[in-house]
Amino acid sequence: MSIIEPGSASAGLIARVRGLLTRPDETWEVIADEPATEGGLFRSYVIPLVAIPAVASSVGLAVFGVGGFGVSFRPSPLWVAVSGVLGFALSLLMVWLSARVIRALAPNFGGAADPVRAAKVAAYSPTAYWVLGIVTLFPMLAVLALLGAIWSLFLLHKGLGRLMGAPPERALAYTAAVAVVMFILGLLAGGVAGAVTSTGVMSGAVPGVGGKVEIAGQGSVDLGELQSAAEKAAAAARAVQSGEGPPPTSxxxxxxxxxxxxxxxxxxxxxxxxxxxxxxxxxxxxxxxxxxxxxxxxxxxxxxxxxxxxxxxxxxxxxxxxxxxxxxxxxxxxxxxxxxxxxxxxxxxxxxxxxxxxxxxxxxxxxxxxxxxxxxxxxxxxxxxxxxxxxxxx
The missing domain is CATH 3.40.1000 (Protein Transport Mog1p; Chain A)
Structure with a gap:
């Protein structure tokens, strides 16, 4: 039975995690032939695993606080709650965006722009990062989550080659391109998260969906401009994908x-x-x-x-x-x-x-x-x- 549709047993999820971490080549082979939908992947696999670092980091902040060198700070329960929920939501958004980036870049590296397979790679490749996210329960060990990120990058490389059909000689470049785009998007997502948690929550207010969000002592985010700029970036990506991107200036x-x-x-x-x-x-x-x-x-x-x-x-x-x-x-x-x-x-x-x-x-x-x-x-x-x-x- 596939583990990525509603009603699947948790034992199937655990087996899939174990397979990706210990037998990635064989597991990607199995994943390639499984029936799947993007919604099913999110409900049965992505959401449960994304919850691991979100919950662990929130509990760690609430219990241990943050700090170092003899100075510590314990954030308010409201700050912890909003930060955890926001981090969880942004992680889901990053998986959704990752699937579209993988699909859009596939033809440039000899792969096939298959939306279902792209969704599979986006859903399964971060597995190691999410699982090792449990270490954020102890803030002083959070740096160890980098090990999970490195292993997930390896899983991404394997998945792009097997599921998206990128030739071996181009799979590494494909991996690098996807990683760079997602790194940039991750920085932007982190900026939005920082803006929200640094403003309304710290001051006891929750920012609205319009206008400017003030970042205490650091400036502001114009949400209208942000939406407009995001639409321009998406349009530019579509133009490049269709071969209609602007020619370089001579x-x-x-x-x-x-x-x-x-x-x-x-x-x-x-x-x-x-x-x-x-x-x-x-x-x-x-x-x-x-x-x-x-x-x-x-x-x-x-x-x-x-x-x-x-x-x-x-x-x-x-x-x-x-x-x-x-x-x-x-x-x-x-x-x-x-x-x-x-x-x-x-x-x-x-x-x-x-x-x-x-x-x-x-x-x-x-x-x-x-x-x-x-x-x-x-x-x-x-x-x-x-x-x-x-x-x-x-």
Whole structure:
């Protein structure tokens, strides 16, 4: 009897878990031929296993709290409850998204875009991570859950090869592509979870579904912009899948964006290049500038359809600053554009980058320079022209 439809015995679930952990090749062979539905997979397998880390981590936080180095904090029961429920819901969402990512990328790696098989891989490959999630019952041992993540990555590799039909020589690249996309989506999901638990629950309020959600001391999340950006990212992924993604900007056009002189720095050389992976095409032009012993590199990169993900970041009006003994690192959104800067005052070394039009990254980095000079170099690139290119090809 299949274990993935309603009414299956728990013994079948345990046997399936044991099989994936100890005999993955044989178990994937069995899974490949089983009848299944996505709903059945969720009800009989995914939901029970996702509950393991969700419940364990909630109990661990309630009993032991969080902290280290002699300092501890025990969150309120409300915070623990909301955090656990939210984590559980986001885990289910990640499985659902994973199935669609696996299906969408399959043709790019010689596989078949079979929705049922993609759902099977998404449902079964995280098994080790969920089972080992029991260690989060003891917060100080939570790092051991990484072992489960590594084994689940191995299960993903095996499942993609057997169920999605990816040739052996392309299965590893397929695995890497799926893992990268899901890692990015996981970061975004974590940001949403952090926004919710850091705001309404801590203050005793629960944020609504519209407007902005304030992140205490860190900025806010515009839920309307977040939804709009997510729709754009989904549209970009569909365009790439259908072969209708935007063509990369010519390297000649990008090179023309690089000025001959920037704040007393003279351009010494230029190099260009273009390429792509899994249907996401891109191009870049990079110039090296010198002024005496000082040196900086200014680049303009067209990240193509992948830039749609920047819109998701733009919905987070987040501000992050980390200070070190000799410098700092900042990430933020300025005038709707994602920015990042890092600087070491002692070495006079740093970098500054801005995402323009959710399509182009303009970045300057250098040695023997000040941050104002790096910002001026980025500002020397005509942002309006780049925005016009991005808008014309949407």
């Amino acid at each position: 390297t000649e056009a990008l090179q023309a964006m690089l000025p001959a002189v920037v704040g007393g720095f003279t351009r010494e050389s230029v190099k260009t290049g273009s390429g792509g992976v899994a249907g996401f095409e891109g191009s870049q032009a990079e110039g090296v500038y010198t002024r005496g012993a000082a040196r900086l590199t200014l680049s303009v990169t067209d990240v193509g359809a992948a830039g749609a993900l920047a819109g998701l970041a733009g919905a987070f009006d987040a501000r992050k600053t980390e200070e070190t003994a000799t410098g700092y690192e900042k990430v933020g959104v300025i005038e709707g554009r994602l920015t990042q800067e890092t600087y070491d005052r002692a070495a006079r070394r740093g970098e500054y980058g801005v995402m323009i039009g959710e399509r182009f990254m303009v970045q300057a980095e250098g040695d023997g320079v000040g941050m104002d000079e790096l910002k001026a170099a980025v500002g020397a690139v005509d942002a309006r022209k780049l925005e016009a290119i991005a808008e014309a090809e949407r």
